[in-house]
Amino acid sequence: MPYPILDRNAARAWLAGSAEEPAVRSNDRGPRFPWEEVARRLALELEAPLAEVERELAGRTGPGRVRHASWQRFEAEAAILVHKALPGTHEALAEEAFWLWLACVPLRAIVERRYRREEGGRIDPANFGLGNFAENFVYRLWLRADCALDEAAPTEEERYALARRGQSDFWRSHVFRQRYGAARAFVRAFVRSVYPDAAKPSEPALPIEVVRELAKRLRRIFSNLLVDVLDEKDAAALIREEARKAQAQLAARGPKRASSEEARPAGAARRPPSPSPPP
Amino acid sequence: MNAGSTGGAVRSEPRTIRPFFKLSAIEGLLDDAALGLSPGEQPQKGPFLARPEGGWPELEPRITTEKLPAVRDQLCKALAPAETELVVVGFSRVPRESRLLRRLPLAEVEDEIELDGDVVRRLVANDRAEIRVAICLAADRPDAGPGLPHRKGQWIAAKTFTIGRSPERDLFPMERRDEEGWELAGYPRSTLFAVERYGSILEGGDEQERLASLVLHASVYDRLVGRPDPAAEAVKRTLLAEVGFALLDAFRDEILESDAEDIPAGSVLAGLVRKLERARAGKWDLGRLKRALGEDPSEAQKLRAAFQVLAGTVDAAARIP
Numbered sequence: 144m145p146y147p148i149l150d151r152n153a154a155r156a157w158l159a160g161s162a163e164e165p166a167v168r169s170n171d172r173g174p175r176f177p178w179e180e181v182a183r184r185l186a187l188e189l190e191a192p193l194a195e196v197e198r199e200l201a202g203r204t205g206p207g208r209v210r211h212a213s214w215q216r217f218e219a220e221a222a223i224l225v226h227k228a229l230p231g232t233h234e235a236l237a238e239e240a241f242w243l244w245l246a247c248v249p250l251r252a253i254v255e256r257r258y259r260r261e262e263g264g265r266i267d268p269a270n271f272g273l274g275n276f277a278e279n280f281v282y283r284l285w286l287r288a289d290c291a292l293d294e295a296a297p298t299e300e301e302r303y304a305l306a307r308r309g310q311s312d313f314w315r316s317h318v319f320r321q322r323y324g325a326a327r328a329f330v331r332a333f334v335r336s337v338y339p340d341a342a343k344p345s346e347p348a349l350p351i352e353v354v355r356e357l358a359k360r361l362r363r364i365f366s367n368l369l370v371d372v373l374d375e376k377d378a379a380a381l382i383r384e385e386a387r388k389a390q391a392q393l394a395a396r397g398p399k400r401a402s403s404e405e406a407r408p409a410g411a412a413r414r415p416p417s418p419s420p421p422p
Numbered sequence: 423m424n425a426g427s428t429g430g431a432v433r434s435e436p437r438t439i440r441p442f443f444k445l446s447a448i449e450g451l452l453d454d455a456a457l458g459l460s461p462g463e464q465p466q467k468g469p470f471l472a473r474p475e476g477g478w479p480e481l482e483p484r485i486t487t488e489k490l491p492a493v494r495d496q497l498c499k500a501l502a503p504a505e506t507e508l509v510v511v512g513f514s515r516v517p518r519e520s521r522l523l524r525r526l527p528l529a530e531v532e533d534e535i536e537l538d539g540d541v542v543r544r545l546v547a548n549d550r551a552e553i554r555v556a557i558c559l560a561a562d563r564p565d566a567g568p569g570l571p572h573r574k575g576q577w578i579a580a581k582t583f584t585i586g587r588s589p590e591r592d593l594f595p596m597e598r599r600d601e602e603g604w605e606l607a608g609y610p611r612s613t614l615f616a617v618e619r620y621g622s623i624l625e626g627g628d629e630q631e632r633l634a635s636l637v638l639h640a641s642v643y644d645r646l647v648g649r650p651d652p653a654a655e656a657v658k659r660t661l662l663a664e665v666g667f668a669l670l671d672a673f674r675d676e677i678l679e680s681d682a683e684d685i686p687a688g689s690v691l692a693g694l695v696r697k698l699e700r701a702r703a704g705k706w707d708l709g710r711l712k713r714a715l716g717e718d719p720s721e722a723q724k725l726r727a728a729f730q731v732l733a734g735t736v737d738a739a740a741r742i743p
Contacts (some may be wrong), residue, residue: 152603159606162590172477172547236517239546268608275619286518316679320622325513325520362684367440368575369558371511371522401741 145169148240173234182249226288332378444569668730703728
């Protein structure tokens with residue numbers, strides 16, 4: 144049965160305002176699912192948590208608005224809402240053009256309100272997945288919840304508990320961009336290790352430098368080790384051992400960084416000055 | 423990156439990646455493995471299997487090996503007391519996930535290994551998937567000693583099959599865009615070119631569908647592509663030089679966040695660095711690249727110059743009558 148898709152050129156034209164309607168097509172694979180209706184309901188469900196953050200950020204503009212800590216709460220909640228709305232498995236989820244449709248058409252306003260720097264300002268098309276697809280905001284939300292989902296947990300609250308943990312930059316830099324981040328049990332163990340306290344979901348248990356060093360060590364280990372053969376317990380033991388080694392390695396190197404580095408949340412990548420975006 | 427940074431013997435991988443030198447002779451034990459997806463089809467050694475248009479109507483995934491069953495018992499004896507197993511892991515690019523498809527003790531491996539069709543179907547729904555078969559440690563071996571694997575999951579021999587669209591794919595395709603297209607994309611109408619990023623410069627060409635696109639202004643595209651005259655060639659070479667720099671700049675964040683040990687020899691970045699060295703465009707190790715893309719404008723100019731050398735811009739210009 145058909146599901147909606149939007150190709151890159153059509154997405155660009157629609158976002159730039161040169162098309163009166165988005166040129167949505169459809170692909171005919173997989174079982175029937177009420178995509179448009181579900182997407183409309185999802186946009187409504189996301190409205191309340193989004194509006195709450197917007198009230199907190201009233202008057203803020205620029206990068207400070209986009210990177211504000213209040214968004215952590217929204218993204219944790221939104222990830223779960225997006226994941227619950229979509230089917231557990233469907234051919235549509237394997238198609239980039241489907242995610243482009245979802246981000247650019249029914250959830251366009253959500254993406255824009257999340258990433259605009261000021262009222263009426265331009266949104267970086269990368270957040271819709273134009274450029275590196277993996278930066279599609281809606282896909283990233285869904286992926287966060289899917290990676291963290293504990294299918295063995297008895298209640299829905301517990302199944303999605305880990306999706307609430309971790310800062311966005313942690314998920315982006317140290318999970319989504321890493322091959323080990325594709326192994327679900329490994330990711331759950333990783334999230335529990337770095338963010339062990341459910342009451343403090345955005346506070347890492349390890350300093351930022353240790354998390355970065357740990358991620359590098361895990362990346363190297365992945366070259367030789369199939370992390371998928373590890374259950375969560377094995378993965379947790381491996382991660383604990385590597386975290387200890389990361390701390391020891393950093394201690395041996397001695398204090399190098401200025402205190403402003405330590406103030407940055409764990410997982411936040413060092414960002415060089417960005418080249419000017421196209422006007 | 424070691425080829426550039428050590429000055430010594432060239433390793434196939436950075437020294438921290440494959441330390442199991444005592445088992446290097448059997449790393450290729452699964453090279454003859456073949457993957458079959460459709461019922462009745464002859465399994466293929468690949469390692470690339472093209473995805474048919476519309477996917478597979480029926481799936482009966484299985485892996486066959488000839489060499490392994492023949493040496494299985496000797497191998498178990500040689501590796502004892504290590505517990506070993508054969509595992510098959512599937513990876514899908516979208517949605518990004520990997521799954522264990524099969525695992526069995528090495529002693530039980532026969533010449534055909536069946537995989538779960540439903541799970542494989544989910545993985546290959548995307549246009550790029552991988553299936554990896556490997557012999558691994560099934561348990562930790564802390565007393566293994568140097569040159570031997572010691573952790574559960576460390577692989578001794580492995581083979582990866584890539585399943586996706588036809589290999590005619592272009593890792594860095596050129597696209598033509600007219601003025602309206604530039605405006606739609608958020609650029610000025612007379613933009614000459616842009617590098618639009620898709621994949622990762624830290625992965626190999628085989629591991630990704632596309633690295634980036636080179637988008638060229640339509641009128642320039644029409645006047646350069648397929649034109650062999652010296653003036654057109656000189657312009658192309660100059661453009662290529664700028665594109666080289668722009669490509670690294672497009673992946674600046676990945677490069678600035680990496681360490682040398684994180685960059686496999688097969689990655690696009692390592693390949694580019696080797697090309698620069700072969701073209702005598704300077705020694706560009708990761709540290710120098712980071713300075714050029716970061717805070718050092720003079721290194722940035724030298725990197726641009728390196729790409730001019732690689733593209734042969736001066737020679738091409740000298741041929742203009």
